[in-house]
Amino acid sequence: MTKDHGGDVRLSGISKTYGSFTAVHPLDLTVPEGSFFALLGASGCGKTTTLRMIAGLEEPSSGTVSLGEQDVTRLPPHKRPVNTVFQSYALFPHLDIFENVAFGLRRRGIRSVKKQVDEMLELVQLGEQARKKPHQLSGGQQQRVALARALINRPKVLLLDEPLGALDLKLRRQMQWELGRIQTEVGITFVHVTHDQEEAMTMADTVAVMNAGRVEQLGSPLDLYENPRTTFVANFLGTSNLIEAEVDSKSGGDIVLKAGDGKLVLPEARCSAPATAGGRVLVGVRPEKISLTHADDAGDVPVGRNRITGKITATSFTGVSTQYAVDSSVCPEFVVYVQNIDRDPRLVPGADAVLHWSPAHTFGLDAAQDIDAGVETVEEEAAV
Ligand SMILES: Nc1ncnc2c1ncn2[C@@H]1O[C@H](COP(=O)(O)OP(=O)(O)OP(=O)(O)O)[C@@H](O)[C@H]1O
Ligand SMILES: [Mg+2]
Secondary structure, three states: OOOOOOOOEEEEEEEEEEOOEEEEEEEEEEEOOOOEEEEEOOOOOOHHHHHHHHHOOOOOOEEEEEEOOEEOOOOOHHHOOEEEEOOOOOOOOOOOHHHHHHHHHHHOOOOOOHHHHHHHHHHOOOHHHOOOOHHHOOHHHHHHHHHHHHHOOOOOEEEEEOOOOOOOHHHHHHHHHHHHHHHHHHOOEEEEEEOOHHHHHHHOOEEEEEEOOEEEEEEOHHHHHHOOOOHHHHHHOOOOEEEEEEEEEEEOOEEEEEEOOEEEEEEHHHEOOOOOOOOEEEEEEOHHHOEEEEHHHHHHOOOOOEEEEEEEEEEEEOOOEEEEEEEEOOOOOEEEEEEOOOOOOOOOOOOEEEEEEOHHHOEEEEOOOOOOOOHHHHHHHHHO
16 A cells, blocks of 8 residues: 555644634644654643544634645545544444444445454454443443444544543553554554643654643653753643753853852753843753752762752652652752662751752753743642
8 A cells, every 4th residue: 555645634724713712723733644643731721622623523713624635624524534532432332342343334334344343353452342232341441442443444543532531540551552552553643632641651652732722842752851842841741840040151052050059050952042141041850860969978979960959858759769859949849759779768858968960951941931830730630
């Protein structure tokens, strides 16, 4: 089969307004054929609306949707080579698993469905369950039936709207691997909507981080994590320590910053904001990049590291790592993750410590932004 790029999804200036409210601001986005693409963002940021515009279930207020070379903006949903899997997978309760999966083929008048259905059930590892009814399956199994039911139509693009939302955490994690495997096997373009950053990062080749109807940043999970360009992305994807600092000087590709009464070094290439002497920058570092040394051993900290002194206020043992909260003059709650290899028993609440990390692991952001953007949303999610 020749590749016709029919599975490329191209959104050009697509937007959606409801009265005076803009759910999705004009958006340009290309999802390459065969990729696993995730739209990630907090509740209400416009993920479902974007997906529904691709499916044809929602009419855009402006812009166009193309699949491959074809402009499908005016096509009704059933004429688009697209299928959608929703969080509520609504299987047909009176039909068994085999017939649920066969449904799309039968509707198209195809009589000999057995081979295709068997293959599909094999793909989602439900060959043994073919004659059961949906209520006799677990949530994860039902979700796989919904997936098989959509994939059997051989869509060019599969849209998934929080398909794992109804599953408990462990099953969710398992299904994330499964979905990844299935996508690789079938090679169909997947556009996956989720508010779970870990889910987006484990599965997708490319993640678009959405905030209030806009894509804030788009990239590979690694790129987004290591090089966030906004405070929202830095805080929403994992955890970041952000410090307000003043640009002191520049030398040899590095920016030297004043933070509290100390100095920090930031490679110029890792600063997404203009940095001029006297100006302000937000300095960021991820918790697992930081080492923690008891103040008594401060002399052992290698030169050339960024360092900050502080007092441990809390520790939390999570098995693989210990998480520390450290109060310092530049940041009231520095978060540090230390892998549990050789635990220093002196690092307890009340202890004075030196936090230190490589300048190469430091990133710089525009200080005009809200330093806490994206933080609350994560906490709200955790409380649910
Ligand atoms: N039919 C509608 N009329 C008015 N406003 C709407 C309509 N549909 C969606 N909205 C609003 O548009 C915004 C985006 O909604 P959308 O469903 O795309 O969010 P989402 O990112 O999918 O959120 P969630 O994670 O909660 O599913 C929300 O503020 C929502 O209230
Ligand atoms: Mg939604």
